[in-house]
Amino acid sequence: MNSSIHWFRFASPASFYPLAGRLVPWFAIAAAILAAIGLWVGLVVAPTDAQQGDAYRIIFIHVPAAWMSMFIYVVMAFWCAISLGFNARLAAMLAQALAPTGALFTAIALWTGALWGKPTWGTYWAWDARMTSELILLFLYFGYIALRNAIDDPRRADRASSVLALVGAVNVPIIYFSVKWWNTLHQGASVSLSAAPKMAAIMLTGMLVMTFAAWFYAIAVVLVRTRSIILDRERGAAWISETVG
Amino acid sequence: MSDFLTMGGYGFYVWGSYLVTALLIVIEAVAVCARFKASRRAAADAGRGR
Amino acid sequence: MTPFDAVVADAPPGGVWQGAAWALARDLKLALRSRPELGVLLLFYVIVVTLFPLGVGAEPALLHALGPGVLWVAALLASLLSLPRLFASDFADGTLEQIALSPYPLPALISGKIAAHWASTGLPLVVISPLLGLQFGLAGDELVVLALGLLLGTPTLSMLGAIGAALTLGARGGGGLLALLILPLYVPILIFGAGAVDAMRGGLAASPQLSLLGAALIAAAVGAPLATSAAVRIALD
Numbered sequence: 001m002n003s004s005i006h007w008f009r010f011a012s013p014a015s016f017y018p019l020a021g022r023l024v025p026w027f028a029i030a031a032a033i034l035a036a037i038g039l040w041v042g043l044v045v046a047p048t049d050a051q052q053g054d055a056y057r058i059i060f061i062h063v064p065a066a067w068m069s070m071f072i073y074v075v076m077a078f079w080c081a082i083s084l085g086f087n088a089r090l091a092a093m094l095a096q097a098l099a100p101t102g103a104l105f106t107a108i109a110l111w112t113g114a115l116w117g118k119p120t121w122g123t124y125w126a127w128d129a130r131m132t133s134e135l136i137l138l139f140l141y142f143g144y145i146a147l148r149n150a151i152d153d154p155r156r157a158d159r160a161s162s163v164l165a166l167v168g169a170v171n172v173p174i175i176y177f178s179v180k181w182w183n184t185l186h187q188g189a190s191v192s193l194s195a196a197p198k199m200a201a202i203m204l205t206g207m208l209v210m211t212f213a214a215w216f217y218a219i220a221v222v223l224v225r226t227r228s229i230i231l232d233r234e235r236g237a238a239w240i241s242e243t244v245g
Numbered sequence: 246m247s248d249f250l251t252m253g254g255y256g257f258y259v260w261g262s263y264l265v266t267a268l269l270i271v272i273e274a275v276a277v278c279a280r281f282k283a284s285r286r287a288a289a290d291a292g293r294g295r
Numbered sequence: 296m297t298p299f300d301a302v303v304a305d306a307p308p309g310g311v312w313q314g315a316a317w318a319l320a321r322d323l324k325l326a327l328r329s330r331p332e333l334g335v336l337l338l339f340y341v342i343v344v345t346l347f348p349l350g351v352g353a354e355p356a357l358l359h360a361l362g363p364g365v366l367w368v369a370a371l372l373a374s375l376l377s378l379p380r381l382f383a384s385d386f387a388d389g390t391l392e393q394i395a396l397s398p399y400p401l402p403a404l405i406s407g408k409i410a411a412h413w414a415s416t417g418l419p420l421v422v423i424s425p426l427l428g429l430q431f432g433l434a435g436d437e438l439v440v441l442a443l444g445l446l447l448g449t450p451t452l453s454m455l456g457a458i459g460a461a462l463t464l465g466a467r468g469g470g471g472l473l474a475l476l477i478l479p480l481y482v483p484i485l486i487f488g489a490g491a492v493d494a495m496r497g498g499l500a501a502s503p504q505l506s507l508l509g510a511a512l513i514a515a516a517v518g519a520p521l522a523t524s525a526a527v528r529i530a531l532d
Binding site for chain 1: 249270
């Protein structure tokens with residue numbers, strides 16, 4: 001009972017704003033420390049791979065970025081569902097803040113995937129299932145952002161883009177399944193393009209550390225963006241003049 | 246050290262990945278902070294203007 | 296006093312099937328009045344299909360390989376082009392608001408509208424596709440699988456497209472925005488539709504892909520009217 005009261009206390013932009021402000025430095029510092037550790041593990045400690053040489057080190061960016069791109073979309077869709085179900089402004093603002101960071105991680109995953117593909121499989125873009133699905137995910141992010149920008153009324157934009165995000169979320173497994181099937185049909189029995197080097201424990205450690213670094217970075221950036229959105233959209237509210245005026 | 250820079254011949258790909266990623270992250274972080282400062286300034290001005 | 300009011304005055308409240316039937320009949324009547332516009336949409340399909348050989352060369356083997364994909368992609372684009380018809384004019388003159396306020400369930404009315412939309416824009420594509428398939432050297436059984444796939448797939452395209460059309464009502468960005476929103480959702484239909492013909496060429500049965508298209512059709516028939524009516528209500532707020 002106590003925990004649910006605490007939860008809803010932060011459901012208003014006015015009380016979330018200072019909470020987010022206090023949280024940002026912690027997540028930013030944690031992200032920086034974890035990134036430093038992860039980079040050291042990935043670039044220095046982890047041994048050179050027998051098959052892929054030093055090119056495999058790209059996975060320490062590529063895999064965390066890909067995981068975050070999908071994770072952020074799920075979180076975004078979750079907040080969209082909350083905003084529709086509870087008619088909650090703040091939940092919609094959180095979703096609005098998540099989208100650009102999610103799109104950025106998707107772009108990083110695509111970029112690093114292409115640069116990893118060239119030395120290891122001979123081509124920058126091989127139309128494999130995971131990269132193609134990642135590209136479609138980027139389109140889904142862009143669609144959400146574009147729809148938000150195309151509707152002037154903020155609450156209408158909230159609701160329309162939330163419906164879109166949920167429709168997208170439902171379709172993502174279907175799209176992935178269909179692209180995977182398409183890939184097997186057309187690639188035939190060629191090299192398995194998703195083969196990562198056999199995971200030495202240290203490689204897995206490096207990837208996990210970088211994933212947490214990315215996660216905490218994302219939280220920090222999204223919280224700052226949410227604060228901006230709150231200030232922009234709640235302009236005129238009394239609590240704002242007291243806090244920043 | 247030179248092996249670190251050349252990454253066994255794959256330097257272009259590895260550093261192309263790491264540096265572009267670092268650049269994008271820095272750009273996002275800077276842009277987000279700049280936007281926040283601008284929003285805060287605008288909110289403060291709006292408050293004072295009333 | 297719109298013509299709508301006269302109908303509503305006599306109609307019993309509620310009624311999923313009556314609502315759908317009413318919307319279907321109305322939209323079909325409106326479609327019959329705009330046959331030139333529908334003719335243009337069909338012509339667009341033909342023109343787009345014709346562009347591909349002009350772009351890649353007329354070598355028969357290449358065209359034969361590309362054929363199913365080209366015919367399906369062109370169908371997706373034609374569907375995209377036809378979607379604004381679904382809600383735009385009703386939205387502009389206030390009829391959509393009246394429709395939403397009617398005693399019929401909105402998803403039922405929307406289902407009727409989508410069915411009419413498919414009958415006037417999707418079904419013609421299905422009918423003409425075998426002719427165009429011949430231009431790409433598709434054999435008889437390939438044409439059958441192509442047409443069957445389009446028959447199962449184009450209603451789903453209309454239904455998914457309706458969600459996008461409703462979401463973009465009153466939004467800036469026009470057709471480009473709608474394309475960005477809808478085309479990723481269209482991808483599975485494209486993959487299974489074109490893949491059905493390819494599978495058959497490879498000596499496998501096309502039934503798995505056609506079954507998946509059928510399953511998608513059923514899933515869309517259940518989910519799309521609900522999502523679309525939510526989007527319509529958002530647009531009308």
